[in-house]
Amino acid sequence: MPRQFDYLGDVEAFLVIADKGTISAAAVSLGTTASVLSRAVARLEARLGVQLMRRTTRRLSLTDAGKAYLDQARSAFGLMADAERSMRDQGGELSGTVRLSAPTTYGHYRLPALLQPFMEQHPRVLVELSISNRNVDLVQEGYDMAIRQGTLPDSGLIARPLEDAQLCLVASPGYLARAGTPASIADLAGHACLPFTMPSTGKAAPWPLRDGGGDVDWLPAARMHITDDVLGVVTLARQGLGICQTYRFIADERLRSGELVPVLPQHWGRSRRFSLIYPPHRSLSAACRALIAAITAGAAMEPRQTS
Numbered sequence: 001m002p003r004q005f006d007y008l009g010d011v012e013a014f015l016v017i018a019d020k021g022t023i024s025a026a027a028v029s030l031g032t033t034a035s036v037l038s039r040a041v042a043r044l045e046a047r048l049g050v051q052l053m054r055r056t057t058r059r060l061s062l063t064d065a066g067k068a069y070l071d072q073a074r075s076a077f078g079l080m081a082d083a084e085r086s087m088r089d090q091g092g093e094l095s096g097t098v099r100l101s102a103p104t105t106y107g108h109y110r111l112p113a114l115l116q117p118f119m120e121q122h123p124r125v126l127v128e129l130s131i132s133n134r135n136v137d138l139v140q141e142g143y144d145m146a147i148r149q150g151t152l153p154d155s156g157l158i159a160r161p162l163e164d165a166q167l168c169l170v171a172s173p174g175y176l177a178r179a180g181t182p183a184s185i186a187d188l189a190g191h192a193c194l195p196f197t198m199p200s201t202g203k204a205a206p207w208p209l210r211d212g213g214g215d216v217d218w219l220p221a222a223r224m225h226i227t228d229d230v231l232g233v234v235t236l237a238r239q240g241l242g243i244c245q246t247y248r249f250i251a252d253e254r255l256r257s258g259e260l261v262p263v264l265p266q267h268w269g270r271s272r273r274f275s276l277i278y279p280p281h282r283s284l285s286a287a288c289r290a291l292i293a294a295i296t297a298g299a300a301m302e303p304r305q306t307s
Helices: 008-020 023-030 034-048 064-089 104-109 111-121 173-179 186-190 232-238 248-257 286-301
Strands: 053-055 060-062 096-102 125-131 145-149 158-171 207-211 214-218 244-247 271-278
Touching (some): 008 023, 008 034, 008 064, 023 034, 034 053, 060 064, 096 104, 096 286, 104 111, 111 125, 111 286, 125 286, 145 158, 145 286, 158 207, 158 232, 158 248, 158 286, 232 244, 232 248, 244 248, 271 286
Antiparallel strands (some): 053 060, 158 244, 158 271
């Protein structure tokens, strides 16, 4: 009786070539030769009866059939990987790798305390943590979960709320001694403000404030454009370059020490939500499920600033 799936090696070769972009790069990754991989793709195309790739001496591109087959093959291999992880997880002690992405704000100031007990309890679980302000594509880039801030689009991902983090305005004592302390939102227009430039739009992010019981999104005029790392606005404010808006959980320690002082606290009160998101896989690994539970439970237990 012939083996039904004896061609899976050819499918894997096709997936690696598509991911690496060239046959030569895929050959290096797999420790083989370009000619071996070319023959693997040719066999797969003959079996399927369609052309999957257009190959020239300088470039490689997928046909429409190749793109459709790539998506389905990735999904199938993903299910096989999930099944393998599930069997490993039944052995008792949790093991495996979990890939997590977090923004710099949460990654530096909230996440370490949530991860610490999990890492102690599960020493055989490897957490690959990416801390950056880039929104990764969970499915395409192979992440199991991510922490995101703000309003989330309807992406089909599962979202578990972690906290509604209060925002505040702060500046250094030295800056306010030189420039004066604003008494109203209108006074901010005469100050050096340090907004963060959103990478998605190239425009300064408005400051969510409260005014007379209502919500105001005030757009600061900027003499500096701060991009990539939102924590940069706090560093600049600490050095006396102006006023910034940040999260209370970032500013609190510096407010207590006097390194920063509050600005217009009567207009605070707005917040942004942080959520843990992950794809709705039918079978998450036990390590993924345990980390999701640990982060959400830990976040619920953290004391929150309410005043």
